[in-house]
Amino acid sequence: MADATPVLAVEGLRKSFGPNEVLKGIDLKVGAGERIAILGSSGSGKSTFLRCINFMETPSAGRIELDGAPIGTQGRDGVLTAKSGELRRLRTRVGMIFQQFNLFPHMTVLENVMEGPVTVKGMKREEARAKAQDYLKRVGLAEKADQYPQRLSGGQQQRVAIARALAMEPEILLFDEPTSSLDPELVGEVLDVILGLSQEGRTMLLVTHELGFAYHFATRVLFLHEGRIHEQGTPDEVLKNPREERTQAFLRRFSAFHF
Numbered sequence: 474m475a476d477a478t479p480v481l482a483v484e485g486l487r488k489s490f491g492p493n494e495v496l497k498g499i500d501l502k503v504g505a506g507e508r509i510a511i512l513g514s515s516g517s518g519k520s521t522f523l524r525c526i527n528f529m530e531t532p533s534a535g536r537i538e539l540d541g542a543p544i545g546t547q548g549r550d551g552v553l554t555a556k557s558g559e560l561r562r563l564r565t566r567v568g569m570i571f572q573q574f575n576l577f578p579h580m581t582v583l584e585n586v587m588e589g590p591v592t593v594k595g596m597k598r599e600e601a602r603a604k605a606q607d608y609l610k611r612v613g614l615a616e617k618a619d620q621y622p623q624r625l626s627g628g629q630q631q632r633v634a635i636a637r638a639l640a641m642e643p644e645i646l647l648f649d650e651p652t653s654s655l656d657p658e659l660v661g662e663v664l665d666v667i668l669g670l671s672q673e674g675r676t677m678l679l680v681t682h683e684l685g686f687a688y689h690f691a692t693r694v695l696f697l698h699e700g701r702i703h704e705q706g707t708p709d710e711v712l713k714n715p716r717e718e719r720t721q722a723f724l725r726r727f728s729a730f731h732f
């Protein structure tokens with residue numbers, strides 16, 4: 474991997490909201506097939522980081538490259554702006570899954586999964602429909618194709634959201650706390666789907682508080698603190714033998730109760 478161009482390279486990424494600097498210079502190179510778990514306290518900038526990678530937030534400074542090609546141009550103020558063509562390219566190559574599913578309520582499950590390929594990629598509806606069926610099957614929901622999202626459980630809705638992201642055939646998948654809004658008994662079915670994807674060698678960045686899952690899922694773990702990567706390493710290094718006091722304190726809060 475040493476010589477290969479990273480699939481994603483982030484350099485000196487900063488993001489401020491007014492006077493509040495949330496990301497304070499993030500550098501990250503992600504190789505093909507890497508699976509990165511991102512941990513950190515609420516407010517540490519995890520969501521903002523993922524949202525900047527796919528330009529749902531405009532980075533205040535820094536550089537983002539996909540396969541060695543920069544996305545966006547830095548203005549004199551440092552702010553990165555992407556042209557609509559660049560954004561389209563980005564949206565076909567980076568898929569994102571949110572805590573709150575964000576499915577279109579007025580569309581059936583199948584239409585939700587077809588939407589991106591048809592509107593962003595200009596795919597013919599018949600082809601998009603066939604692909605959507607395949608991806609729904611992949612997440613175990615082929616029989617729900619004609620339902621509306623609100624008839625589905627949270628776990629099912631999140632699996633539809635994953636199928637919708639997969640239908641764009643992205644190189645990179647970003648997950649922002651994909652199980653945080655689910656009832657505990659529905660978490661497993663979503664994590665199973667994500668683990669299945671990880672076995673296909675996909676490149677993924679996952680924000681999660683499911684530390685046990687992160688341990689099994691990730692090739693690398695990042696601990697974000699106050700807008701910086703405070704510590705990173707293998708799951709064993711960061712989750713079992715963290716070097717930094719902040720990381721240790723964060724992890725302790727998750728293991729306060731043993732029985």
Ligand SMILES: Nc1ncnc2c1ncn2[C@@H]1O[C@H](COP(=O)(O)OP(=O)(O)O)[C@@H](O)[C@H]1O
Nearest residue numbers: 490493495513514515516517518519520521522
């Ligand atoms: N759109 C926004 N406008 C203003 N402040 C924001 C916005 N999004 C996030 N923030 C602020 O940025 C900080 C980091 O938020 P976030 O990235 O959501 O953290 P995390 O996902 O780690 O909990 C918080 O202080 C939050 O209030």
Ligand SMILES: [Mg+2]
Nearest residue numbers: 519520521649
């Ligand atoms: Mg968040």
